[in-house]
Amino acid sequence: MKIGIVVFPGSNCDHDAWYAVSENLHQQAELVWHDSSSLGNLDAVILPGGFAYGDYLRCGAIAKFSPVMSAVKRFAAEGGLVLGVCNGFQVLTECGLLPGALVRNANLKFACRPVELEVATGNSPFTHEAKKGQRVTIPIAHGEGCYIADERVLDQLEADDRIALRYIDNPNGSMRNIAAVLSEQRNVMGLMPHPERVADPLMGGTDGLIILQSLVHAGAAASRS
Amino acid sequence: MSTGQITPEVITAHQLSTAEYQKILSLLGREPSLTELGIFSVMWSEHCSYKSTRVHLKKLPTESAHVLQGPGENAGIIDIGDGIAIAFKIESHNHPSFIEPFQGAATGVGGILRDIFTMGARPIAVMDSIRFGRLDDPATGARNRRILEGVVSGIAHYGNCFGVPTVGGECVFEKSYQGNPLVNVFALGVFKHNEVFYGKATGVGNPVIYVGAKTGRDGIHGASMASAEFTEESKQKRPNVQVGDPFMEKLLLEACLEAMKTGAIVGIQDMGAAGLTSSTCEMGSRAGTGVEIDLAQVPQREVGMTPYEMMLSESQERMLLVATKGREHEVFTVFKKWGLDATQIGVVTDDGMLRVKHHGIVFAEIPNRALADEAPRYNRPFSKPLRTAPETGQRLRSTNLTADLKALLSSGDLCSKRWIWEQYDYQVRTNTIAGPGAEAAIVRIKGTNTSVAMALDGNGRYCALDPREGTKLIVAECCRNLSTAGALPIATTNNLNFGNPERPEIMAQIVESIEGLAEACQFFEVPVTGGNVSLYNETLGTPIFPTPVVGIVGTLPTELPMPLKFPKPGLSIILLGGLGAPELAEMGGTQYVKVVQDSLWGTPPKLDMAHEKRVQTTVRELVRAKAVSSAHDLGEGGLAVALAECSFGGVGADIRLDSALPHEMLLFHEGPSRILVTTDKPENVLSAAQRNNVQATVIGVTLELRVTIRNRNEILIDSAVEDLKGPWTQALEHLLHNPVLV
Numbered sequence: 001m002k003i004g005i006v007v008f009p010g011s012n013c014d015h016d017a018w019y020a021v022s023e024n025l026h027q028q029a030e031l032v033w034h035d036s037s038s039l040g041n042l043d044a045v046i047l048p049g050g051f052a053y054g055d056y057l058r059c060g061a062i063a064k065f066s067p068v069m070s071a072v073k074r075f076a077a078e079g080g081l082v083l084g085v086c087n088g089f090q091v092l093t094e095c096g097l098l099p100g101a102l103v104r105n106a107n108l109k110f111a112c113r114p115v116e117l118e119v120a121t122g123n124s125p126f127t128h129e130a131k132k133g134q135r136v137t138i139p140i141a142h143g144e145g146c147y148i149a150d151e152r153v154l155d156q157l158e159a160d161d162r163i164a165l166r167y168i169d170n171p172n173g174s175m176r177n178i179a180a181v182l183s184e185q186r187n188v189m190g191l192m193p194h195p196e197r198v199a200d201p202l203m204g205g206t207d208g209l210i211i212l213q214s215l216v217h218a219g220a221a222a223s224r225s
Numbered sequence: 226m227s228t229g230q231i232t233p234e235v236i237t238a239h240q241l242s243t244a245e246y247q248k249i250l251s252l253l254g255r256e257p258s259l260t261e262l263g264i265f266s267v268m269w270s271e272h273c274s275y276k277s278t279r280v281h282l283k284k285l286p287t288e289s290a291h292v293l294q295g296p297g298e299n300a301g302i303i304d305i306g307d308g309i310a311i312a313f314k315i316e317s318h319n320h321p322s323f324i325e326p327f328q329g330a331a332t333g334v335g336g337i338l339r340d341i342f343t344m345g346a347r348p349i350a351v352m353d354s355i356r357f358g359r360l361d362d363p364a365t366g367a368r369n370r371r372i373l374e375g376v377v378s379g380i381a382h383y384g385n386c387f388g389v390p391t392v393g394g395e396c397v398f399e400k401s402y403q404g405n406p407l408v409n410v411f412a413l414g415v416f417k418h419n420e421v422f423y424g425k426a427t428g429v430g431n432p433v434i435y436v437g438a439k440t441g442r443d444g445i446h447g448a449s450m451a452s453a454e455f456t457e458e459s460k461q462k463r464p465n466v467q468v469g470d471p472f473m474e475k476l477l478l479e480a481c482l483e484a485m486k487t488g489a490i491v492g493i494q495d496m497g498a499a500g501l502t503s504s505t506c507e508m509g510s511r512a513g514t515g516v517e518i519d520l521a522q523v524p525q526r527e528v529g530m531t532p533y534e535m536m537l538s539e540s541q542e543r544m545l546l547v548a549t550k551g552r553e554h555e556v557f558t559v560f561k562k563w564g565l566d567a568t569q570i571g572v573v574t575d576d577g578m579l580r581v582k583h584h585g586i587v588f589a590e591i592p593n594r595a596l597a598d599e600a601p602r603y604n605r606p607f608s609k610p611l612r613t614a615p616e617t618g619q620r621l622r623s624t625n626l627t628a629d630l631k632a633l634l635s636s637g638d639l640c641s642k643r644w645i646w647e648q649y650d651y652q653v654r655t656n657t658i659a660g661p662g663a664e665a666a667i668v669r670i671k672g673t674n675t676s677v678a679m680a681l682d683g684n685g686r687y688c689a690l691d692p693r694e695g696t697k698l699i700v701a702e703c704c705r706n707l708s709t710a711g712a713l714p715i716a717t718t719n720n721l722n723f724g725n726p727e728r729p730e731i732m733a734q735i736v737e738s739i740e741g742l743a744e745a746c747q748f749f750e751v752p753v754t755g756g757n758v759s760l761y762n763e764t765l766g767t768p769i770f771p772t773p774v775v776g777i778v779g780t781l782p783t784e785l786p787m788p789l790k791f792p793k794p795g796l797s798i799i800l801l802g803g804l805g806a807p808e809l810a811e812m813g814g815t816q817y818v819k820v821v822q823d824s825l826w827g828t829p830p831k832l833d834m835a836h837e838k839r840v841q842t843t844v845r846e847l848v849r850a851k852a853v854s855s856a857h858d859l860g861e862g863g864l865a866v867a868l869a870e871c872s873f874g875g876v877g878a879d880i881r882l883d884s885a886l887p888h889e890m891l892l893f894h895e896g897p898s899r900i901l902v903t904t905d906k907p908e909n910v911l912s913a914a915q916r917n918n919v920q921a922t923v924i925g926v927t928l929e930l931r932v933t934i935r936n937r938n939e940i941l942i943d944s945a946v947e948d949l950k951g952p953w954t955q956a957l958e959h960l961l962h963n964p965v966l967v
Contacts, residue, residue, distance in 0.1 A: 009479070009563060010472050012388025016655040019671065049653075051386045054472030110381050112650045141385070141650045197652050202669060202785060 001220050002028040004042040006068055006088075009034065013049030013085065013196065020196040021046070024209070025216055037067040043219040044081035045072055047088025049141070049194060059087060059102060059144050060094035069095055081125050081219055082188040083211075086142055089180075089190030098181055098190045099157065100149030102142075106173025110143040114205070115193060116168040117179055121161045124182050125218030126189045126211050136207040138193035140171060145192040147174035147181070157181060164189055230259050239266035245601055252595040260533045260581065260588045264596065267499035267537060268506065271760050274600035277726035278758050281736055284743045285753040291715045292752055299340040299424060299494065300414075301754020303716045305780050307673045310421065312346040313413040315354075315681075315720045315776050317759040321466045322408040326375025330355075330408050331383040331469040335541050337412040338387060339495035342478050343544060345422040345485050346414030349656055350668050351384050352681045353394035353410050354720070354774045358403025360637060360960040365403045370961055372406050379469075380410070381648040386471035387478070390657050391649035393666035394681055398637035401685060404764030409720040409757075411681050411776045415670055422485055424494030426508035426516050426547045426573045431491060433505070433516055433571035434553065436560055437477045437543040440500070441526035443467045444539025473542040473565075480563035481544060487559065489552035496543040502536045502596075504545035505571075506579045510597035517580040518571030520588075532581060532588040547573060603726075610692050610737050611730035611768070618813050618826035621889040626941045629821055630865050631952050633893070636820045639862050640956035659786040664857060665710040669783045676783045678712035683722075684861075685770030686814045687829035692734045692771045694829050696741035701837045701897050702860060703777040704749045708841035709858045709900055711787055711848035712779035717746050719756040719775050724768025726760050734771040735760075742773060748834045751777055787848045788855045790874035791927040796854055796903040798927060799910050802840045803920035804864070804884050805896035807831070816861045817893035830896045836919075837898040843917040844900045852909050853902040865892035865942060867901055868932060869949045877932040877946045880925035888941050892934065903927055 003021050007014045014031065021029035032039060034052075039045065052063035063069060069091070076082050076097055084092040092098040105111060114137050119130040130136070149157070154176055157163050165180035172192070180191035195208030236246050239262055249257055249265050257265065271277060287295035293310055294302035300314035318333025334351060341348045355376055358369040373396075384391045389412070426433065444467035484490055492512065494504045501523070509516040520535050530538075548556050553569060560567035574580070579596065581589040592599075623629050633639055646661035658676055659667040665680040680703040687695030704714040719742060724731040746753055762769045791798075812818055813827020847853045859867045868878055884891050904910050907923050914921030932949060934942040 009476055010386070012386075012475065012653055016653070019655060023671075050388060051472055051475075054386070054470075056472070109378075110385055110648045110650070112652065113647050139652060141652060143385075194652075197655055200655065202658055202783065203652070203655055 001043050001216055002030060002041065004030050004032045004039055004045045006032050006045060006047050006072065007034060008050065008052035008063055008066065010052050010054050011048050011050035013194065017046050017048045017196045020199040020212060024199040025212055027216055032068060034066045034068045037071055039071045039075050043223050044083065044215055045075060047084040047091055049086035049088065052087055052091060060091035063091040064094045073097065076188050079185065079187050081215060083126060083215055084190035085194055085196065086192055089192055090144065092188060092190045097188050098183055099153050100147055100181065102144050103146045103148055104144050105146050111171055112139065112141040113171070114139045115171050117165045117193060118168055120163045120166050123161055124164055124186050124189060126214050127164050128218065129214040130210045135168065136210060137205060138195055138207055139197050140193050142192055145172045145174070147178040149175065165191055231256055231262060235262065239263065240270065241266050245269060248601060252599060253591065258588060260536060261591055263533050263537050264502050264589055264591065267502055268596040269600045273498055273503060275758050276601050277603050277605050277760060278721065278735060279602050280604050281739045284739060286743060286747045287752050287754065289750060289752045292754055294754065296753065296755045299343050301716065301718060302344065302421060303754065303778065305675055305677065307675065308418050309415060309670055309673055310418050311413055311415050311677055311778065312341050312344045313411065313718055313778055314340050314755045315409055315411040315718045315774065316340065316757045317720050317722060318408045318410065319406065319722065319759050319762060322376055323372065323406050325466040326372045327379040328466050328468050330376040330379030332467045332541055333408050333410045334380055334383040335469045335471065335474050336497055337410045338389065338474060339497065341412045341414035342481055343424065343493050343495040345420045346416040347482060348389045348412050348414040349654055350413045350666065350679065351389050351391045351410060352666060352679060352776065353380055353391065354681050354683055355394070356397045356399065356402040356407040356772065359398045359400055361964040362400065362403060366964055369403055376408055377645050377648055383469055383471045385650040387475050388653050390651045390653050392651050392657055392660050392668060395683065396642050396645060399685055399770065401770040404767060405762045405769050407722050407772060409774045411718065413677065413679060413778065420485065422490065422493050424508050425492040425512040426514050427491050427512040428547065428549065429514060429573050429575045431547050431550050431573045432553050432569045433518060433573060434546050434548055434556060434567055435523055435543065435570045436546060436567045437565055438470065438473050438540055439524040439526040439566065440535055440538050441540045442530065442534055442538060445534060445537045467539050467541050469541050476563045476565055477542055477544060480560050480565055484556050484559040487555040489548050489555040491547050491549055493544060493546040496545060498539065500538050500540065500543060506593040506596040508545065508547065509579060509593035513577065515574035515576040515578040515580065515593065516571060517574050520581060520583040522568055522570040524566040524568055532583045536581060605726055605732045606729045607732035607736050608729040610733040614690055614825045616827065617810065618818065618824050619822050621812065621887060623889050626888060626892060627944050630869060630942055631949060633816055633820050633862050633866055634869055634949055635952035635956035636816065637960060639816060639866060641954050642957060644957045659710065663786065664789050665706040665712065667710060667786055674783050676781050677778055678707050678710050678781055679776065679778045680706035681774065681776045683772050683774035685772040686819065686825055688738060688772060689770040689825065690814050690827065690829050692737040693741035694832065696738045696773050697745040698829055698832050698897060699773060699775045700742065700745035700749060701832055701834065703775050704751065705841055705858045707777060707779040708845045709848065709856045711845055712781040713845065714749060714751045714777050714779040717751045717753045717775060717777050719753060719773060721758045722762055722769060722772040722774065723760050724763045731768055738771055738773045745834065749838065789857045789871065790855060791871050791876040791878065791903055792854050794876055794928045796905055796927045797907040797923050798878055798880065798925045799902050799904065799907060799921050800899060800924050801843055801902060801914055801919055801921050802899035803922065804882065804891065805894060805899065807890060807894045807896050812890060812894060815863065815893055815895045817889060832897050839917050839919050840898045840900060843914050843919045844902065847902060847910060847913055852913065853904045855903045857901050859899040859901065861895060863893040863895050865934065868934065871901060872932050872946045873950045875930065875946060876927050877930055878925050879928050880934040882924060882934065882936040884936055888936065891936060892941060
């Protein structure tokens with residue numbers, strides 16, 4: 001299983017994702033530079049947290065035009081597994097790979113804290129090792145994690161069972177407590193919490209492994225078939 | 226070169242004394258140009274030259290088996306085993322943060338991070354020590370709240386984007402800081418022994434390369450501003466504050482570390498205070514070489530800048546490096562990859578001069594040593610330390626000790642600082658084993674079994690009463706924090722925040738504090754590897770409390786951290802170090818007296834350093850052997866506040882004391898060398914204490930939901946845990962948003 005981790009110049013959770021994949025999950029991890037126009041031979045892609053190109057304009061607004069995102073779009077269109085964490089989620093919505101947008105937290109402050117989440121669907125490559133309704137605790141660390149979309153989109157997401165995680169105690173004002181959403185084909189997921197930060201008991205928890213291991217097993221199954 | 230522009234008014238405006246100007250004349254053998262005067266004024270400012278403190282800083286211990294690099298470089302370096310080293314340092318950004326809190330604090334973080342990565346180390350932790358006026362002060366509260374909010378969001382903005390976790394620190398509110406807040410930022414980085422770089426311009430003929438952000442007019446004379454008192458005119462200095470770009474800094478970090486790996490870089494230094502000036506002359510001075518630069522080559526953000534402006538600009542996120550001649554392209558390739566400017570602006574020469582040219586004309590020609598090493602040094606006169614506090618105060622007359630405890634827990638200094646630290650990303654890089662709110666911050670070093678623990682502490686109240694003893698207490702407290710977390714303290718950095726050193730009674734505070742620091746660091750075997758001095762912290766003639774801030778680092782094996790909070794009911798609670806036998810005068814500096822009496826008097830608590838060391842050895846031994854289930858040291862607020870803090874996980878305590886002390890003293894005195902531990906095998910703890918000649922007493926047991934403290938069957942404190950935790954949790958936000966003005 002080979003997982004690519006995209007590195008924008010302002011990514012700062014790239015090493016963390018790399019460490020979780022290689023040291024905690026014992027899979028092959030490869031860093032993919034932002035100006036690469038091809039991904040090579042990967043089983044899955046992670047867009048890590050950070051501030052892609054500084055994000056002074058709007059989170060992910062410049063990343064959308066990077067060569068690597070064209071490659072990620074092609075990869076996703078072919079059914080490849082793409083996980084966007086925090087800034088990665090913001091980039092995915094900017095690119096149109098996921099619906100909706102992420103705007104400033106309701107209280108206008110950056111928030112770093114563990115949050116309790118409910119797994120809203122187990123029907124995805126990223127959550128299939130969890131049961132629907134299961135609670136997990138994963139930290140957030142963002143200033144712009146308030147998920148918004150128009151009512152029609154939100155209704156559609158619910159109808160399609162594409163809301164993957166919901167906040168128990170909404171930390172940022174996200175509509176319908178949404179913490180993670182899936183693409184129509186269910187092979188792309190974006191989430192604001194950081195599963196790579198709780199993949200090691202030393203970091204105070206291992207609930208992030210549920211998501212990362214789901215991804216690894218789904219990726220392995222896909223590459224076998 | 227001389228243009229005859231140097232009038233006495235111009236010299237005064239550059240904050241140079243007549244004697245200093247005479248020294249410039251004799252060093253140059255001629256009258257300086259305006260550009261040269263500007264260069265001297267910055268390099269000889271208090272901020273850059275430490276001219277008032279250097280003779281005393283020599284008293285600090287700087288060596289041990291762990292120290293690879295002591296003071297004098299961009300940061301100190303300590304060996305932590307396995308071929309790994311850490312670089313760490315603290316720096317102040319007090320003056321800029323008062324004038325423009327957000328950018329002032331943000332660029333403070335940026336500056337100290339560059340000090341770390343210019344040495345080749347990747348920053349892995351930041352801590353902040355911040356001090357403001359009281360949030361509920363009727364006259365200045367609104368401004369103090371605005372400064373706090375600005376400083377916190379500035380630190381968050383810079384650190385979060387850069388990708389370094391802010392893992393701890395302290396925040397204090399005191400009237401003394403209302404006209405002069407303190408923002409001290411500590412940073413720590415990690416690297417291998419063979420990855421260390423120094424700021425030396427070696428190799429005559431080697432190219433001098435400018436990298437990073439373009440130069441603008443921002444921050445001109447920042448270093449001299451940081452060396453002056455605040456007056457009404459200070460507001461006009463707002464353009465002196467620099468603007469930070471953390472994304473640029475992140476690019477600079479990655480590019481510098483990658484360029485260092487090419488092997489083509491021989492020396493590198495960040496452009497901090499006085500930017501181009503300090504980096505060129507210091508790198509030349511350290512190597513005994515000259516540096517010649519052509520300002521026309523400097524990447525510029527604005528048009529029409531004069532040599533004076535370019536040499537004094539403090540634009541952020543810039544570095545100067547010297548590469549091996551013929552290998553420049555290897556450096557340029559890396560910087561291009563990261564989208565950064567990298568331009569050769571000069572060359573290393575053999576004549577020891579800093580020569581600044583612009584379009585072929587020489588604007589400055591000064592021996593590097595004259596700037597970096599010949600700065601005036603003053604043995605300023607000192608008398609007795611300034612002290613405004615009386616020797617005695619009001620009687621202690623508590624009518625409701627439980628209410629007093631709640632008042633302490635909801636006071637600005639002791640309440641939960643969660644509102645602050647949740648705005649900081651304290652986990653990025655996934656090394657934070659213990660973060661904000663812990664006894665000491667702990668970050669693991671990946672690829673080893675070693676973690677680094679760090680603590681940052683100050684106490685202006687103790688130092689206002691006795692700068693020497695106060696400073697020793699701070700060192701003891703930091704070491705105790707580390708030991709309680711299971712770490713062995715190994716080295717120190719310090720930030721000395723004081724008033725105007727030209728006043729003998731302020732200079733006396735400085736001397737006493739430095740001597741106290743020297744004595745304690747010697748005794749606890751934590752040599753000083755660097756630091757910062759911030760003087761002239763006065764507004765309209767009123768100095769701040771003498772405020773040395775001490776950061777100490779230590780090491781421990783990588784493991785899950787020892788909890789601070791009581792983990793479960795039914796455990797024995799043991800107080801290591803005893804209940805103490807303070808005199809009444811020692812209550813005058815406590816938080817109890819601050820909160821209940823709103824005053825300051827008496828003396829700081831007494832410290833027996835030998836006893837302190839034995840207590841620390843004992844707790845470190847117990848924590849490492851997992852012979853205890855939790856550990857928390859007694860600090861400000863004394864025994865009662867420590868017990869309350871231990872109970873905030875929901876498990877309280879039933880405490881039974883046997884003491885003849887007045888109850889206020891028993892509960893709230895701040896005598897050092899005391900630590901609360903819990904255990905289900907008290908006999909093991911008691912025998913370990915006995916072996917180390919440390920007093921240890923079982924004072925109670927943990928139990929669900931309630932904190933009760935009795936002395937000789939009299940109930941002193943009785944409260945549900947929630948009723949203590951509620952005010953503690955909500956106090957800061959309450960002070961910020963609904964201050965009750967008294």
